[in-house]
Amino acid sequence: MFTVCCNYISQSAETRKRIGKITLYHIDSACGKSLEAQHVLACSGVLDSKWSPAPLDGSPALACALSSAEVMLASVRDGRLVETQRFPIGDDVIALSLDWAPDTPSR
Secondary structure, three states, X not given: OEEEEEEEEEOOOOOOOEEEEEEEEEEXXXXXXXXXXXXXXXXXXXXXXXXOOOOEOXXXXXXXXXXXXXXXXXXXXXXXXXXXXXXXXXXXXXXXXXXXXXXXOOO
């Protein structure tokens, strides 16, 4: 089982640029629920993140709202967090949170 810790620091007050990282941890419940850092993925500031309720392409997937006005998708492959896609959300717009839409029945 995996979990992540996402964070950012403000580089300067004038530019409002944020530098972030996502640290992937493996949860080992057999060893008393210990956490072991597996991988660090550098990115712009992470404002929110959510795991997909279902695997994407057979792997656990994470969506992140970034301070660069993008939503990033990443998946866990071989114990590493790998960026798979980025979606711009617009100029002068920022997403503070995100969520996965529930599956809808086909019509």
